[in-house]
Structure formats: structure tokens, C-alpha cells
Amino acid sequence: MKYVITSKGDEKSDLLRLSMIAEFGSYGLEYDAENPEIVISIGGDGTLLAAFHEYEDKLSDTAFVGIHTGHLGFYADWRPNEAEKLVKRIAEEKYDTVKYPLLKTTVCYSSGKKETEYLALNESTIQSSGGPFVVDVIINGTQFERFRGDGLCMSTPSGTTAYNKSLGGALIHPSIKSMQLTEMASINNRVYRTISSPLIFPKHHKVSLKPVDDRDFQISVDHLSVLHRDVREIIYEISEQEIKFARFRSFPFWKRVHDSFIED
Known part of the structure; x- marks a missing residue:
């Protein structure tokens, strides 16, 4: 050993x-x-x-x-x-060992630069680098909403007890292979509309965030935070990889x- x-x-x-x-x-x-x-x-x-x-x-x-x-x-x-x-x-x-799902985050760039992939045990968050945060939320290739607000957080099941919980998200048992999208201070008035509720996605779903104006974003994966420029799309999906915990x-x-x- x-x-x-x-x-x-x-x-x-x-x-x-x-x-x-x-x-x-x-x-x-x-x-x-x-x-x-x-x-x-x-x-x-x-x-x-x-x-x-x-x-x-x-x-x-x-x-x-x-x-x-x-x-x-x-x-x-x-x-x-x-x-x-x-x-x-x-x-x-x-x-024995128990396995927990992980989140895969893929950042694609308009310039044709090679995409960047991250694994998260807790969550991945995305916020604007300074200006208004506006992205189209696309679920399995179909536009769901145009989000305006401070940012969005996608969490793993075990990560729902972390930042997701402080945002008002649900807690999900780690045996359920899923991911949860929660809003950060969305703007909702007569002009702008968002669902204003956390969304829970099963394993076979893919969620894409596409910038509307600003293409520079601060993207955090667990404790790592990196500024990404000229972003074309951020893709969230449940990773094929899992983490094993010794029990x-x-x-x-x-x-x-x-x-x-x-x-x-």
C-alpha cells in the first residue's frame, strides 16, 4: 500500500x-x-x-x-x-470505497485557442470580469433563458452543501449523479426575466453558457479562480470521472x- x-x-x-x-x-x-x-x-x-x-x-x-x-x-x-x-x-x-460525481467545465474561446477543461469536486462559478453579466443559458442545445445578474454557480451533489447552499440551492445526496445551477442576484423586472429557481440536471444533460456582450469572465473551480478572455462558450456536464473516498x-x-x- x-x-x-x-x-x-x-x-x-x-x-x-x-x-x-x-x-x-x-x-x-x-x-x-x-x-x-x-x-x-x-x-x-x-x-x-x-x-x-x-x-x-x-x-x-x-x-x-x-x-x-x-x-x-x-x-x-x-x-x-x-x-x-x-x-x-x-x-x-x-x-471500502464510495464514489462521488465530479463536474466537468469546458471553456471554449472565440479566437480558436485550444479549449480549457477543469474538474470540480464542489462547484464552478462564473462572473463578469467587471461589466454586466449577461449570458444565454442553453440546455441540451435549446435556449432556456437569457440570464442577467451577478453570476451563476454549477455544483456537484456533494458541493451543494458549500457555496450552492448559501445561494439558496437544494442539497443533493452524492449518490445521485447530477449537477445544480443556482443564480447569483439575478435581475428580474418588466424587461428581464430568469427562472429564479435552482435547476437540477441529470447525468445525460449538458448546459452551455454563451456570452451576450462581455466575453471576459472570472471562472472559479473549487478554490481556483482564473480570468478567461475572449470566451465563446462555457460547457457544464457531469464528468465520466469520479472521486473515490476510503470508507x-x-x-x-x-x-x-x-x-x-x-x-x-
């Missing part, structure tokens, strides 16, 4: 990382940052998101597990005092929701 451990970078997380590496050494496991079979993230959900993007080209061969050194996360669900138990379970390979015990999605948002 080859493993790697990523850390948030604070003292608590770094010390726990060193302690776990020593513990793994006692089992004779190999530390391999290039081709790990399991990626252990210590910190929080943001740390695991960073680890996901670092190893997104190895998803078919890699499983992820998170330890939270702060608040309970949706991806980081182990506590520091359970690290020794986790190391033993990994060494004995006593775990050592039952921790239902709705319990995570309850513990994160309802329980004191």
Missing part, C-alpha cells in the same frame, strides 16, 4: 502528519507522493480539495480520506485522536448535514 499525507500547514496538522508517517513506518508501508493508492488529507475540507486537484490525474487509482484538525467537514470526517486507528485500518486494507465506517451524508448545520 502506497500512501501520501497532505497537511493544512498549521502546527497541529503538521505534527499529526509526522506522527502518522512514523506510525505507517512501523507497518512497513511506502510513502509515495507520485503514485499513492491512498491520499490522507489533514486540515479541513479545503485541504482535501487541494489534495484532490493535486492528484486529479490519478483518480482511477487513488482513494481519499480526510482528518479534520478544526471543524467537522463533509470530506474530512476523522478526528485527530482517531489517527492511530485510521493508520491501522489502512495498513490492514480494511476499508472505514458508516457516516451517512444526512448525518453530516445535520452535524454541520443543525446540531449545536
Whole structure:
């Protein structure tokens, strides 16, 4: 079993990382940052998101597990005092894997420049670089609406608990292969109209955003935000790739929701 451990970078997380590496050494496991079979993230959900993007080209061969050194996360669900138990379970390979859907974002350019593709574990957002944000929303090749507002957010099922939730989107169980489009401050009056509700799309749907005026956009994928110029179209679809999480015990999605948002 080859493993790697990523850390948030604070003292608590770094010390726990060193302690776990020593513990793994006692089992004779190999530390391999290039081709790990399991990626252990210590910190929080943001740390695991960073680890996901670092190893997104190895998803078919890699499983992820998170330890939270702060608040309970949706991806980081182990506590520091359970690290020794986790190391033993990994060494004995006593775990199953569960797969979560990912979002594929394709940015196409008017200039003919090669398109850019991104994978998102949580969401992808698009906003204007400065002027009014106006795009045509096209669902499976048919125009649905002309959106005017601050921006749009497309999320994965597991990502619906993140920015999507703050925008008033629904929460979707990760076993449902879908993506959700939510609005950011849409303009609705006698002239402009949008649906004003989140839209949930199944696996076989494709959603395109086509600029009406401004072609420069700030596009964010999870924690990465990049300015794209001369954009012709942004295409959202559910990726054929999935992320695998190592599961050592039952921790239902709705319990995570309850513990994160309802329980004191």
C-alpha cells in the first residue's frame, strides 16, 4: 500500500502528519507522493480539495480520506485522536470505497485557442470580469433563458452543501449523479426575466453558457479562480470521472448535514 499525507500547514496538522508517517513506518508501508493508492488529507475540507486537484490525474487509482484538525467537514470526517486507528485500518486494507460525481467545465474561446477543461469536486462559478453579466443559458442545445445578474454557480451533489447552499440551492445526496445551477442576484423586472429557481440536471444533460456582450469572465473551480478572455462558450456536464473516498465506517451524508448545520 502506497500512501501520501497532505497537511493544512498549521502546527497541529503538521505534527499529526509526522506522527502518522512514523506510525505507517512501523507497518512497513511506502510513502509515495507520485503514485499513492491512498491520499490522507489533514486540515479541513479545503485541504482535501487541494489534495484532490493535486492528484486529479490519478483518480482511477487513488482513494481519499480526510482528518479534520478544526471543524467537522463533509470530506474530512476523522478526528485527530482517531489517527492511530485510521493508520491501522489502512495498513490492514480494511476499508471500502464510495464514489462521488465530479463536474466537468469546458471553456471554449472565440479566437480558436485550444479549449480549457477543469474538474470540480464542489462547484464552478462564473462572473463578469467587471461589466454586466449577461449570458444565454442553453440546455441540451435549446435556449432556456437569457440570464442577467451577478453570476451563476454549477455544483456537484456533494458541493451543494458549500457555496450552492448559501445561494439558496437544494442539497443533493452524492449518490445521485447530477449537477445544480443556482443564480447569483439575478435581475428580474418588466424587461428581464430568469427562472429564479435552482435547476437540477441529470447525468445525460449538458448546459452551455454563451456570452451576450462581455466575453471576459472570472471562472472559479473549487478554490481556483482564473480570468478567461475572449470566451465563446462555457460547457457544464457531469464528468465520466469520479472521486473515490476510503470508507472505514458508516457516516451517512444526512448525518453530516445535520452535524454541520443543525446540531449545536
